[in-house]
Amino acid sequence: MFKRSLWLLAALILPAFLFASLINQTRATSTAVLIDAVLYDGLESNDLDEAVRLINVGNTAVDISGWAINDAVDSSKLVLPTATINPQQTIWLAKDGAAFQRQFGFWPDFEVNDTSASVPNFAGGSWPGYANTGDEVILLDDTDDVIDALVYKSGDTTITGWSGAAVPRTPDFGEEGQILYRKRSQQTGLPVPDTDTAVDWAQERGDVVNGRKVLYPGWDLDEFFQTTKITQTATLTVAIAPDNAYDTLIAALNTAQTSIQIEVQTFENLGVMDALIAARQRGVNVTLLMEAAPSGGVDDQEKYICQQLETAGAACWFMINDPGQDIYDRYRYIHAKFILIDNKQVIISSENLSPNSLPYDDKSDGTTGRRGVLLITDAPGVINHVQTVFNRDFDLANHQDITNTAHAIGAPPAGFVPITETGGISYTVRYPNPSVFTGQFAFEIVQSPENSLRDSDSLLGLVNRAGAGDSVWVEQQYERTYWGDNPTDDPNPRLEAYIAAARRGADVRLLLDSFFDDPDKTDSNAATCAYVNQIAQDENLTLACTTANPAGLGIHNKMVLAQIGGKGYVHVGSINGSEQSSKGNRELALQVQSDDAYALLSGMFVTDWVYKNYLPLILNDYVPPARYILISEVLYDPFGLDDAEFIELTNPTGQPVDLSNYALGDAVNRADFEDTRRFPAGTSLAPGGALVVATAATAFKAEYGVNPDFEILSTDDTVPDMIDDPAWGDPNAMLQLANGGDEVILRNPADQIVDAIAYGSGQIAGQTSCALVTASNHSLERYPSWRDTDDCAADFRDWPFPNPGTLP
DSSP, rough: OOOOOOOHHTTTHHHHHHHHHHHHHHHOOOOOEEEEEEEEEEGGGGTTTTTEEEEOOOOEEEEEOOEEEESSSOOOOEESOOOEEEETEEEEEEEEHHHHHHHHHOOOOEEEEEETTTSOBBBOOOOOOOTTTEEEEEEEEETOOOEEEEOOOOOOOOSTTSSSSSSSOTTSSSSSOOOEEEOOOOTSBBBBBOOOOOOGGGGGGTTTEEEEEEEEOOOHHHHHOOOOEEEEEEEEEEEEEETHHHHHHHHHHHHHHSSEEOOSSSSSSHHHHHHHHHHHHOOEEEEEEEEOTTTTTOOHHHHHHHHHHTTTTTTTEEEBBBBBGOOSSSSSSSOOOOOEEEEEEEEEEEEOOOTTTOOOOOOGGGGOOEEEEEEEEHHHHHHHHHHHHHHHHHHTTTOOSEHHHHHHHHHOTTTTOOOOOOSSSSSSOOOOOOOEEEEEEEEEEETTTTTTTTSHHHHHHHHTOTTTEEEEEEEEEESSBBSSSSSSSBOOOHHHHHHHHHTTTOEEEEEEEESSOTTSSSSSSHHHEEEEEEHHHHOSSSSSEEEETTTEEEOOOOEEEEEEETTEEEEEOOBSSSHHHHOOOOOOOEEOOOOOOOHHHHHHHHHHHHHOOOSSSOTOOOOOOSOEEEEEEOOOSOSSSGOOOOOEEOOOOOOOEOOTTTTSSSSTTTTTTSSEOOOOOOOOEEETTTEEEEEEEHHHHHHHHHHEEEEEEOTTSSSOOOEEEEEEEOOOOOOOOOOSSSEEEEEEEEETTEEEEETTTTTTTTTTOOOOOTTTTTTEEESSTTTTOSSSHHHEEESOOOOTTTTO
């Protein structure tokens, strides 16, 4: 902040005049009042809604009577009347109060054009008229000293009160209506310390988290700048699509007695329509707010549904964009997916009201759909916050961008016949019922466009806490490689946060959709996975990315699972991995600490992960994932000495498996001259995890750079030994696999075979053996890692790149 000094002048003139000058100086030298925001390219014709916002960041009120704004230091200025700005108060100065109110939803504090008796006029002067190509915004005190300045785009950067480059507008977002505004401190919500440079402003390009932002008229940024955090005793219901989400949603809607309020992008599900009509027949008020211009347009099925709902007395409303009437929608898309029921329940989801996500077929023979998750809670704090979001968005009294069906989308074509068939049989339902948890939960509500990119809390803040021993698993419809032209200049901060967690030692996996994805596009999920996996390979990180279609119609989920410090966290909502989703859409997600919900959804994730690209196009010979521990990789002929042999196990189930006293060996019968070893008490294998048993830890580490989980020989005191079982085989024998053929057998504590393979001359009754590998240091690797047919040749491949501890 620049302030011209009067001290030298005052020292050279009469004492009486000096005293008067000092009185004036006390009021004018305050640097607590700043230019806080500027709308230079208005939405209305002739930019009638141009406006400037001031803020007092100090702790005392400031008299701004006679102060002025201008676009140059000259006599042509707009002078404020008698006015005071209180601590942390903001005031809007507008060209035309009525135009401002139409776009912002409230009246300004002062206006030039006299459009309302309730809005004070300025004391004199005319509106500066800020150029769309670039200009200067200058705040002067009542002695014409420069108090603050902003230079944007092609404006004159040499003016008093400014230093360095001008503030740019944020590209890839509409310039018309884009408000330049000061960055906020994530801790206080107040503007960051003023430096008279572009780095003070939220549009500056150097800060990918706090900069590169946008703001448009009608947003509630200050109200929702912080995420809402609530710890309450509550019920948390987790429903999984397409398995049980439809039935769970209908059951919740059927409990409604007074009101159902829905904010969602699209609605094409006739079963949900029927439930809402039934609610209306019970006297329940049903209100829907939807997107009038979704990608691909509004489907005739949705027009039909709204027609039927409105006939029953429900109300379909849409957020619209009609520039011919000076109506501009506040958000690029309404993409949030939430439902409020009787002020007693809230449903926050990754799914629209789509028959593809919420099929209502008979699932006893399977179904087909999109993978997604619904969270339902009765936590009062969560309900109250989501109700506030709905009230702000569905504000008919103050915002003109909401209209009803007739104006927004019209009726379906005459004779339209709705689609009633849903589902299929290609996906076997794994979760027939929702899971209900009760207890004290720590909730955090994350929403776009206001706070989803905070990195002190919100999603990025959670991911930033993950380090060695933690995990971050992402199941997402899409995650862009970058937000602009390339990952160096325009990184996706979400993706980079996941990668940074892996660099700190966390286990990070990204499971992205393959059904909707176009691998040929530069912003595809395939491109993201290639980028991530190359980093993982180059830096030797526990980081992997793959695409999948686990339920037949794609991954529509927006879910992040984190286990940090032994605690499980779940993030579910509507927020995708694009810049638009974080910065320009209305989005909503619920983040909750729940070990139970984490265990459930991590199990789902693991099973979805192992499906990868293996989901069959036809069901002939299809084998579902095993429900027991599998032998997943065997290296029996390493280079040099056999001390680097290893056996890898994997858990393809959705739950941890206790391996205490499980047996691993090559003894088919108790009396064989072979060996069997037991796992120590307390051994557990996590869902989707891998466990490695090596002959000698020292030789294994020399080859692979890390220790195995267990060893046969006692070569390293830090690696636990497998326990010899004298009841099986020869007590003097050692578990070492023969190069010409052998068996590998896993038994449970009751000595029942859980899994077994044989290769070469090895034989196991009822199983087909593998051929010998074609070269030394090739492993037998189960591919895919979850499939078991008891045919080694079908289940395993000859793999030239042994990768113990990492599944294919």
